[in-house]
Amino acid sequence: MLGLLSPPTTQTHRAENGTNSTRESKPREPLRPSTSIYTNPLLSLTATQPREPPRNTISNPGHLRRMDLITKESGQLGKNASLQACEDSVDALLDFLEQAKANVTDKQYMAQVHTMYTSQVAPQIIQTPNDVHKAISRYGKALDRTFKLNVNSAASSIVQIASDNDDSKEAVESREELNRAVAVHLLRLGEFDTANIFLGESATKLPPLLVEQFELLYDILRSMGERNLQPAIDWASTHQRFLDCRGSDLEFQLRELQFKMLLSQRDTSAALAYARTHFQRYQRHYLKEISQLVTSILYSYTGNSPYEKTGGEVSGDDHAVALKTVQQTLIKEFCTLLGLSSESPLVQAVSSGTVALPILAKMGGIMKTKRTEWTSSNELPVEIDLPPEFQFHSVFVCPVSKEQTTDSNPPLMLPCGHILAHDTLKAMSKDSDRYRFKCHYCPEETTFPHTRRVYF
Ligand SMILES: [Zn+2]
Structure with a gap:
């Protein structure tokens, strides 16, 4: 059997370089789940909030010991000297297959493909050594021992999953609702191509304006990432009345950041001119902040400004933190204007469901042994202690x-x-x-x- 485990670093590299086979090998990291979905600004609100560990699992010292076991076994597997050779062998095969796929219409190439395989690729393919097998098996057992949760018992007792053949009005509506949630989630991720394919395949309809609006949001966020705040400022100015009604300080946050960016470029006259032109409108609510910002111009050369936190003396992080905060405010206001929550309901549902799952599974088990049924349709028979970010109303x-x-x-x-x-x-x-x-x-x-x- 071939070694089929590949750490995240190798996969990322492949995605960037396509079929390039002359990859440099990177230092091995212990196996860990990918957190890439959290790099998306629309999801980062969820990622940055402190999350309490679900009770009954992490706080239990027994579970902690078993988590240590998983870390230990994954570390052992990562350190296994033979693993790299197995991965290289699989990578060589994958590269060859990718190349063959790209040239599948080239008759001359395809005529030689078998010879190329036996001469170039086959000798590189090695049998997975026993110690790699053992390390993988130990890691798998450690996972099984820690995560004993029987998800099926939670699902079967709590929800009646409508099958695709169920044509009742309720089932059709549920499916449509779920499809819309998936499509909007993809739009929130900025995955517009995937969203379009999904909308087509699932015959789901979204208001055309919604897709356009998310494209606009992503254009604005991209410009902000390139340190161009103008599209965001234009959007905020267009929706000034809406933002004022909500008591949002988005527009001021953007103007403030623009001012700080000018000041950190040592362009004091431009910063002063900007303040004179744009800060007047905000005097009523932000006089103190404006005074501090304008006075910080005096210290822009000396570097020991008493307004360090409010002024333009941010050089090390290149305004990255402030930019992220303003981006999150923009996302929140943008989604509110569209009548959507600032965070993806799909992420919220999956995250809160994950926290609730151990309790639901336990309940499912108890109900099965006691042969009772859960009859209330809109209320759970047990209380589930969700972290504050999942609580929306009393x-x-x-x-x-x-x-x-x-x-x-x-x-x-x-x-x-x-x-x-x-x-x-x-x-x-x-x-x-x-x-x-x-x-x-x-x-x-x-x-x-x-x-x-x-x-x-
Ligand atoms: Zn009373």
Whole structure:
């Protein structure tokens, strides 16, 4: 058998250089999952937020020990001297196949392909040595021992997965909704070609404007990356009223960064002229910031500005941090204008689902052994403690009926300040506007018309 493991560095190199076979070998790194999706600015909001480790797993010392075992085994595998030879052998074969694929229409080339294989490639292909086999097997066992989760038990008990043949209205709508979520996610990633192919193949319709808008967003972000803020400033100026209504400081952030960039080029007169022309509009809300920015011009040559943090004295990181912050604000405002959340719902769903999975799997197991069924359609029978970034709104559970309030059964406040659900109060008032009833908590009496709807 051939060695089929290849560390991420080799793969990246292949993607950059295509079929070039004279690659330099890079120092080996321990095997680890790729984090490339987080390099995308649209996803970086998720990546930069501190995330609490899911309870029941990482905080458990037993799991920590097993995680150490995985790290150790992957390190051992990475250090295995024979692994590089196996990878080189596989790479040589892949390069040969890529080359053959590229020349498949060339009859002369194809006539010689078998001879070339036996003379050039076959001698390089080696059998995977036993120690590599053993290291891979130990690494696999360490993974199996740590991640015992039976995902199937979570899925089967929680969701009824609609099959592709299910033509019921609900199933069709669910499929369409999921396809739209995937397509919008691809647009958020800037993968416009892939999104177009997906839209075509899945016959999914998105508003044409949405695709155009994401293309525009990516053009703006790309320009910002090249230190050209003008397209972003133009966009913010066009949507000034929308941004003002939201109390967004995007436009000022952009102007401020532009000013700092001018100042760090030691172009003090240009910076001063820029401040005079553009900062006036923001005086009402940002007078302190503007004063500090303008005064920092005085220190632009001495380098010991007391306005270090606000002024233009940023040279080392080339405004990279400030630029990233402004980009994230822009993405947030841009998505809000389109009526979308600032982070991909697909990423949110998968991330929160991953945190919830161990609990759901455990619940699935218990329900299977007890032969019970989960009947409530919009509420889980267990509480799942999600990190704050996955919590979007407060929920209120009526202390009498123990039901979570909804739009059709909203929370209502009594004159004494205590809150109960609509249906509970209807029952307590015997469905009459004149019947006086006592609060569940205190002795105060009231009637139903004296209650008020509460919004959390
Ligand atoms: Zn009360």
